[in-house]
Amino acid sequence: MSGLSFEPLTPTSFLERSATVFARRPAVLDGALTLTYAELWQRVRQVAGGLAGAGVRPGDRVAVLAANGHMLLEATFAVPAGGAVLVPMNIRLSPGELAYILDHAEVSVLLHDDGLAAAARAAAATSAARPLLVPPAAYDALRAGAEPLLVPVEDELAPLSINYTSGTTGRPKGVVYHHRGAYLQSMAMALHARLDAASGYLWTLPMFHCHGWCFPWAVTLAGGRHVCLPKVEPGEAWRLIREHRVTHLCGAPTVLTSLLAHQDAPTGSLDPRLLACVGGAPPSPALLGRALQAGIDVIHLYGLTETYGPAAICQPQPEWAGLDAGELAALTARQGVGNVIAQRVRVVDEHGEDVPADAATVGEIAMRGNDVMVGYHRDPAATGTAAPDGWFRTGDLAVAHPDGYVQVVDRAKDVIISGGENIASVEVENALVSHPAVQEAAVVARPDPHWGEVPVAYVSLASGASVTEGELVEHVRGRLAHFKAPREVVFCDLPKTSTGKIQKTVLRERAAGGGPDQASST
Template sequence: MSGLSFEPLTPTSFLERAATVFAARPAVVDGELSLTYAELWERVRRLAGGLARAGVRPGDWVAVLAANGHLLLESTFGVPAAGAVMVPLNIRLSPGELAYILDHAEVSVLLHDAGLAENARAAAAGSGSRPRLVIADEYEALVADGEPLLVPVDDETSPLSINYTSGTTGRPKGVVYHHRGAYLQSLAMALHARLDAASTYLWTLPMFHCHGWCFPWAVTLAGGRHVCLPKVEPGEAWRLIRAYRVTHLCGAPTVLTSLLAHDAAPTGALDPRLLALVGGAPPSPALLGRALQAGIDVIHLYGLTETFGPAVICQPQPEWADLGVEELAAVTARQGVGNVIAQRVRVVDDNGDDVPADATVVGEIAVRGNDVMLGYHRDPAATEKAAPDGWFRTGDLAVSHPDGYAQVVDRAKDVIISGGENVASLEVENALVSHPAVEEAAVVARPDPYWGEVPVAYVSLAAGVPAGEAELIEHVRERLAHFKAPKAVFFCELPKTSTGKIQKNVLRERAATGK
């Protein structure tokens, strides 16, 4: 194409622009450290130069093991600025799991927080690639000594990063992102979240997870302020929300649940109002109702690592303002429609044909477009299996409503087949959390010699509100067919991933042993 009408898209360009347009505006707050956009851009370019000085060449792979902070945020821009491919690492993984990723991605340099030095060294020692380690103190020297550098992007569809899936059912897959997809997805997130230069974003979502749903770039393109939170502690989160007048945050429903359950949670609307963008699992109507009562606006997002985070949004409609809390919670709990840069979301049958939009017939959600991965790194067979006809199969079972909004009824692997009847675990979970004593619930299958499988529930109770097993089972039986009610209820703290998703694979193992 002509250079007059075409410029390769890359999300790093958002910071380059912000450094001019919002030069003196606050860009980052990380503990005692504060940076303007001009200062952030200078540090990012020096990081790129420091990486080049350390031997990183365009096309090399640079891993980052860090909690939400300036090192991870700067690397999100600085690694691609050096022409390298970034590999964000989950800080909760074991050294052995990290070593597998370092080898699979052929990493040459590993940047990490000082607090994660032990895991980083153990992972590097256990890997065949033996990447060079750069700890926090060396990181500052790397930035200080680097000559400002910005390697231009020639091909916008070239790899930007590899984001690894959780690997709960086997080895994690390396999901390859491209510059064009990250650029466009960032624009979509900024628009749907209504970000602008007056926005302040609190990092309750791990930046290493799907690049924080592309919000490092989205907040930056809008000229908003990043407030870093290394670990989600509700008391500290509410302190930062009030101190910095936070307007936006993202996370799984469990993050919002923990915030609302804390003593510091507001009893009325904050000033400014807080917008919580929730994804990773469908928020229950009960949770949405509690958020609305606390004066927190909620937008439900849906996506996967393979879709740069949220490819689907439960697009709010003006008419919903007239709905009561229960009605509003019900429509908001749907996954919704494709975001502004995505193609139409489809719900398809086993033949790849669209199911009727009648909110009844169940199919699988299929997506495609600019916000879908290039493929799985070094795994063409898995890539072909995931998108046999060019449409990526998500593994989520859903119905399509007459208005075109898709609604997940369950993960394919979470459907419980009891006596030949399908039981959607999500439906039972929603019934459980409608009880005032239940804070969180997860329902999984337990093997049964007669029925094949039966549902059992794992429940976390709200502080100071008692409830027993028989009471909760009866509560579900009053709302659903009796065969859908859990046959047992276990009271415990629910195991979760680093992004706040409940680990049903762990609960299935417990259920199989009767625990």
């Protein structure tokens, strides 16, 4: 397609525009470094030119192993600006896992932080790809000595990046994003999060995860400020929020939980008011209630790596403003409806047919559209299995409400089948965290010779709180059928991924006897 009415879409164009419209406004605040939008655009094009000078050609893969900071943010724009394909890497992976990704993606250059140099060197040494390693000093030299470069995008459906899944059920899969999808998803995030030039966005969400849900591009298109936070430390986060007048942040429910549990958390509304976009797991009504009490607005987003991050939003309705905290929390805990650029979120049965919208019939969430992946890199079989009829199956079990909002009841693999009865772990977790002493909870299945499986709860307590196992079991029984109550409660620190999701795989191994349980008599 060509002509006056068509221009290929690419998210790099957002920075090109903001460099003119918001030239002198602060774009990046990273420790002592502050960059305006004009400076950021200049650096991005120089990085693109430096990579080309190092031998990177259009279509080549460039990986980045870095914490949230200006290098990763610049590379998010610079790699596609040079026509190459970006491969953001999870900083918590082992060298062996990183080496697999380097080889699978056929990476030619690996940019990395100084703090991750050992992991980068070990991964590169054991990989067949043997990429060129570029630490910060070499990165600065590469950028400073290069002529600015911008390679025009000719095909908006060409690969922009390859994002690897966590690999909890096997080898990680490489999810291919295209320019069009990233462009449109970024606009959806900017609209739903109500970003503008006065916005300050705190990077509590790993930027390597689904490109930070496309917020690097969304904040940039709005002309907002990127406030970098290499590691989520609640005290430092609250300092940056107040010092830089942060208005937005994203993360898993556990991130918001840790912020609210800190002594510096507000007891009333901040100025400016803070909006937390939460996703990765269903936020409990108890967590949403605590956020509202602290004066923090919450938007619940839902999606996966395969959907450019949040493909669905629990769209707030004006009428909800008059509801009490309990009613509002129950509505906000739903995953919601497709975002403005997505197709309708469906809940389908085993035959691919929509289940009744009765808030009771359980099916699997299915998605398709501009914000669904091209497919899995070098794995057509897995792509076909994931989307057997052109609709991507998420693996999340859900119900459809009469108003069109969907609500996850559990991951397919997290349903506990006890004595022939299905127990949704999310339902039990919500009952547990409604107890004031409980900060977080995760419920998994433990093999049982009589019942097949029984629920076991892993619980972390709020600071200074105390409760017994028996009291928690009775608390759950007062809210759910008795057979759903946990047979055992283990008090411990919950294992989490780099994005703040609770690692239920680890807990299942513990429950089955494959790992240590750190129980206490709290």
